Amino acid sequence: MTALNPTLQTMCQRQSIRRYRDEAVPAEHLRLILEAARRAPTGSNRQNWRLIVVTEPALKKQVAALCMDQTWIGDAGAILVLVKLPDQGDTNGAIVLDHAILAATSLGYGTCWVGAINRAELGALLGLPEGYVVQNVTPVGIAADTPPRRPRKAPEELFMAELWGQPLTYEP
Numbered sequence: 001m002t003a004l005n006p007t008l009q010t011m012c013q014r015q016s017i018r019r020y021r022d023e024a025v026p027a028e029h030l031r032l033i034l035e036a037a038r039r040a041p042t043g044s045n046r047q048n049w050r051l052i053v054v055t056e057p058a059l060k061k062q063v064a065a066l067c068m069d070q071t072w073i074g075d076a077g078a079i080l081v082l083v084k085l086p087d088q089g090d091t092n093g094a095i096v097l098d099h100a101i102l103a104a105t106s107l108g109y110g111t112c113w114v115g116a117i118n119r120a121e122l123g124a125l126l127g128l129p130e131g132y133v134v135q136n137v138t139p140v141g142i143a144a145d146t147p148p149r150r151p152r153k154a155p156e157e158l159f160m161a162e163l164w165g166q167p168l169t170y171e172p
């Protein structure tokens with residue numbers, strides 16, 4: 001079997017981290033993470049998303065509280081808050097945040113997609129203009145533990161060959 005290259009290793013290594021050490025993310029690492037996000041594709045290259053980087057300790061705690069009291073989010077060095085522009089779907093932003101998450105993973109940081117959010121209150125806290133909506137959040141920080149990996153469905157349940165219902169499988 002072919003060995004994983006660094007990109008594939010990063011993709012396969014990523015897992016949700018829900019415990020963080022209280023350590024800042026250096027500006028250079030944030031720059032690399034944001035640049036990976038900025039490079040993400042969007043429909044017609046509209047780039048109809050914005051991303052707020054929260055590093056101020058008191059504000060991080062408030063953000064975490066508005067993520068349904070998932071307080072561990074506030075322990076990470078940075079929180080990325082993905083914002084969608086008025087009347088936009090979620091696809092473009094999801095690609096952007098995943099770019100950021102994979103870049104952060106490649107630099108050794110833990111992350112976690114967060115969707116349990118009080119969007120109205122978090123938007124107000126961060127001063128979003130009318131119609132702008134928080135889409136998702138991720139902490140970016142040094143993991144304080146390595147949780148067991150979450151299982152995935154078997155390939156034959158997820159993939160099909162050519163037509164619906166025709167099995168496609170491989171050795172993961």
Ligand SMILES: Cc1cc2nc3c(=O)[nH]c(=O)nc-3n(C[C@H](O)[C@H](O)[C@H](O)COP(=O)(O)O)c2cc1C
Pocket residue numbers: 014015016017018070112113114115116117136149150
């Ligand atoms: C859109 C989305 C929203 C999520 N929201 C939360 C969340 O609010 N809190 C949380 O702890 N995990 C959240 N997760 C993480 C999932 O629980 C996690 O990705 C899944 O269990 C698989 O585990 P893994 O990321 O470690 O592979 C979310 C994931 C996605 C993709």
